[in-house]
Amino acid sequence: MAQLTDRLLAVVGGRSAKPLSEHLGIDTVGDLLQHYPRRYETRGQLTDLAELVPGEQATIIAEVRSVRTVGMGGRGRSGRTRGGLRVEATLTDGVGSLAVTFFNQPWRAKDLRPGRRGLFSGKVGEYRGKLQLANPQCHFVDDADDAEAAEIFARELIPVYPATGAVASTVIARTVKLALQMLDPVADPMPPQVLAARSLMDFDTALRTIHQPDDQQEARQARRRLAYDEALVLQSVLARRRHHAAGLLAAPRPAVPDGIAGDFDGRLPFPLTAGQEDVGRRIADDLASAHPMHRLLQGDVGSGKTLVALRAILQVVDAGGQAVLLAPTEVLAQQHHTNMIRMLGPLAQGGLLGGADHGTRVALLTGSTPAAVRRRVLLEIATGEAGIIVGTHALLQDSVQYADLGLIVVDEQHRFGVEQRSALLERIPGERPHLLVMTATPIPRTVAMTVFGDLDVSTLTERPAGESRVVSHVVAEREQPSHIDRAWQRVAEEVAAGRQVFIVCPRISDSDDEAAGTGAPDDPAAPPAATHAVMELAAELAAGPLSGLRIGVLHGRLAPQEKDAVMRRFAAGPADGDGVDVLVSTTVIEVGVDIAGAAMMVVMDADRFGVSQLHQLRGRVGRAGQPALCLLMTQAETGSAAHARLLDIAATNDGFELARLDLEQRREGDVLGAAQSGRRSSLRLLSVLRDGSLIEMARDDASAIVAADPDLIGLPLLREAVVAAEAAATSEYLEKA
Ligand code: ADP
Numbered sequence: 028m029a030q031l032t033d034r035l036l037a038v039v040g041g042r043s044a045k046p047l048s049e050h051l052g053i054d055t056v057g058d059l060l061q062h063y064p065r066r067y068e069t070r071g072q073l074t075d076l077a078e079l080v081p082g083e084q085a086t087i088i089a090e091v092r093s094v095r096t097v098g099m100g101g102r103g104r105s106g107r108t109r110g111g112l113r114v115e116a117t118l119t120d121g122v123g124s125l126a127v128t129f130f131n132q133p134w135r136a137k138d139l140r141p142g143r144r145g146l147f148s149g150k151v152g153e154y155r156g157k158l159q160l161a162n163p164q165c166h167f168v169d170d171a172d173d174a175e176a177a178e179i180f181a182r183e184l185i186p187v188y189p190a191t192g193a194v195a196s197t198v199i200a201r202t203v204k205l206a207l208q209m210l211d212p213v214a215d216p217m218p219p220q221v222l223a224a225r226s227l228m229d230f231d232t233a234l235r236t237i238h239q240p241d242d243q244q245e246a247r248q249a250r251r252r253l254a255y256d257e258a259l260v261l262q263s264v265l266a267r268r269r270h271h272a273a274g275l276l277a278a279p280r281p282a283v284p285d286g287i288a289g290d291f292d293g294r295l296p297f298p299l300t301a302g303q304e305d306v307g308r309r310i311a312d313d314l315a316s317a318h319p320m321h322r323l324l325q326g327d328v329g330s331g332k333t334l335v336a337l338r339a340i341l342q343v344v345d346a347g348g349q350a351v352l353l354a355p356t357e358v359l360a361q362q363h364h365t366n367m368i369r370m371l372g373p374l375a376q377g378g379l380l381g382g383a384d385h386g387t388r389v390a391l392l393t394g395s396t397p398a399a400v401r402r403r404v405l406l407e408i409a410t411g412e413a414g415i416i417v418g419t420h421a422l423l424q425d426s427v428q429y430a431d432l433g434l435i436v437v438d439e440q441h442r443f444g445v446e447q448r449s450a451l452l453e454r455i456p457g458e459r460p461h462l463l464v465m466t467a468t469p470i471p472r473t474v475a476m477t478v479f480g481d482l483d484v485s486t487l488t489e490r491p492a493g494e495s496r497v498v499s500h501v502v503a504e505r506e507q508p509s510h511i512d513r514a515w516q517r518v519a520e521e522v523a524a525g526r527q528v529f530i531v532c533p534r535i536s537d538s539d540d541e542a543a544g545t546g547a548p549d550d551p552a553a554p555p556a557a558t559h560a561v562m563e564l565a566a567e568l569a570a571g572p573l574s575g576l577r578i579g580v581l582h583g584r585l586a587p588q589e590k591d592a593v594m595r596r597f598a599a600g601p602a603d604g605d606g607v608d609v610l611v612s613t614t615v616i617e618v619g620v621d622i623a624g625a626a627m628m629v630v631m632d633a634d635r636f637g638v639s640q641l642h643q644l645r646g647r648v649g650r651a652g653q654p655a656l657c658l659l660m661t662q663a664e665t666g667s668a669a670h671a672r673l674l675d676i677a678a679t680n681d682g683f684e685l686a687r688l689d690l691e692q693r694r695e696g697d698v699l700g701a702a703q704s705g706r707r708s709s710l711r712l713l714s715v716l717r718d719g720s721l722i723e724m725a726r727d728d729a730s731a732i733v734a735a736d737p738d739l740i741g742l743p744l745l746r747e748a749v750v751a752a753e754a755a756a757t758s759e760y761l762e763k764a
């Protein structure tokens with residue numbers, strides 16, 4: 028008899044086990060039994076051929092419609108005569124059809140009698156624009172001599188496994204069957220009272236049933252149980268993190284009555300939005316607690332997150348602590364630094380003549396801060412003279428010593444890894460600082476619960492400057508060349524009216540083909556059309572349609588001082604003698620950049636960018652609530668999927684709506700992968716998009732289990748799975764670092 032941990036080789040023999048290990052990484056009985064069926068075919072029913080995807084390993088039930096043998100004389104494209112015989116058959120599901128070709132297997136012609144039904148496994152290819160299977164494995168329903176076929180068709184539901192060219196689904200099914208026959212009853216990792224309360228199947232039954240269900244209903248119940256286990260392990264990991272965090276101590280930083288924070292609120296030129304007010308109160312309470320705050324603030328582009336962060340920062344400074352604002356790019360760090368100093372006015376001139384007597388100092392530290400300045404800044408940080416420190420991940424280096432770090436704010440969290448975030452916290456010994464992470468990429472609740480499950484989540488839903496008045500249009504470059512001329516003309520008009528214009532390209536220059544845009548769910552098979560590049564386009568525009576305008580360029584390869592200088596001149600804009608009117612840049616301006624006077628953006632090759640990326644980019648214009656224009660230029664043809672996607676984006680300014688659109692277009696793995704790798708491997712059945720209620724259930728159960736028994740002493744099997752998941756998350760992070 029066998030256990031889940033046994034080597035598969037010892038249980039089913041080398042001939043079956045070796046290819047599974049080599050091609051699918053399946054080494055133990057447990058690995059094999061966790062290789063779940065992708066779907067089930069029903070013996071009596073034919074597979075819908077319209078659902079086949081080219082490139083996929085498919086197993087289908089179909090009927091032979093016709094067959095013919097093509098003789099020796101067939102000519103290849105080169106004109107040479109190809110040797111051998113080819114048997115060509117057409118399969119049907121009663122509606123559509125599928126071509127099947129066998130090379131050099133003349134006996135197949137006899138088997139493939141019209142009207143016969145069978146199971147065909149192979150890779151779906153395309154030939155002359157039509158789907159086909161080449162050399163598939165065949166098992167006929169009515170074949171009394173085919174022992175394997177008899178076995179396969181013994182069941183009403185035939186499991187179809189994720190397979191490879193080397194290991195067909197039917198081979199996996201046979202090995203699974205063998206392993207299940209040998210398998211001892213498996214102990215249940217879950218507490219029986221949870222199973223009863225949630226009406227879940229027991230583990231042993233579920234594991235057997237998912238591979239050999241009697242009907243779809245049973246298959247669904249087995250899947251539900253096993254997916255729940257995945258959710259529970261994940262939520263237990265998160266519940267343990269929350270439990271651990273609740274046990275940590277932080278210095279309480281309660282609001283003080285006559286501090287900078289109050290002065291600052293008094294100086295604000297506008298009232299807070301209700302959301303800012305509300306989230307602000309929560310954060311103020313969190314900061315006053317003796318346990319570290321762990322809060323995620325999500326809000327669409329332009330919802331005013333920075334102000335919420337700044338008010339939290341000031342509360343901490345008032346309480347005698349320091350606060351760090353971490354930005355993902357130098358451009359953004361620089362901008363935050365400049366803006367904060369501007370907004371704080373005399374409050375940011377602590378210790379200086381003319382500064383407020385209870386003021387503080389705002390320091391900036393990035394990877395490119397010159398050595399001499401860096402030494403001075405490090406000293407200001409170490410002595411506590413600088414109450415607010417803005418920077419990039421340079422702030423995470425060990426050489427940075429804080430006098431009394433009370434709060435870390437991470438801006439544009441989606442640009443940082445989750446593990447990077449915890450590494451930051453763990454770097455600081457003793458009492459933990461409070462943590463506020465911010466993101467403009469809103470995510471649905473169950474995804475947030477899974478990806479950010481160890482954080483409390485707050486959301487800003489309104490935009491202080493009013494609804495975004497950015498109007499977006501898609502321009503098909505190839506089909507509407509006159510629209511391109513019109514676009515440049517419009518750029519010139521904007522500048523003449525005193526406003527700045529962004530032009531965004533996916534690449535820096537023609538001499539490198541490394542794309543600057545990422546995340547575009549482009550068809551990878553499509554030939555790479557030449558995309559626009561910053562350097563060449565800037566030169567072209569300066570020599571042609573935009574001659575006379577002051578054009579600046581910005582991209583990641585510029586020295587930081589150059590970036591800084593061009594951003595400053597762009598911020599100054601057309602009104603300034605030394606200003607820049609038009610900024611041609613890569614996506615370095617994607618996050619957070621705030622140029623109030625910018626009212627137009629042209630995104631070149633917009634189809635190269637992801638949904639949320641385009642939304643972020645577009646959020647750079649119309650920041651002051653003025654009407655603004657965004658042109659999404661594309662070389663994709665009207666009617667293509669890429670063009671349609673851009674139309675969808677142009678049609679709405681609602682970040683949450685777009686996030687949904689984005690998620691729908693991604694595959695499950697990418698959802699977690701983008702935000703948190705290291706989880707993918709443990710989620711085989713669970714879908715964070717579709718299994719919302721299961722995840723909520725598991726979250727409640729995990730919280731209760733962990734509260735009663737944080738180390739899971741009473742549930743050794745669950746503990747084992749949780750520890751393994753924790754280790755996997757850590758090791759993935761270590762590998763990447
Ligand atoms: P995001 O959430 O995208 O980071 P910001 O914090 O950059 O948004 O804020 C967007 C703009 O709105 C900024 O110019 C900011 O000064 C302004 N703003 C923030 N809060 C308010 C408010 N309550 N009333 C008016 N304008 C505000």
Ligand code: MG
Nearest residue numbers: 332333438619
């Ligand atoms: Mg921001």
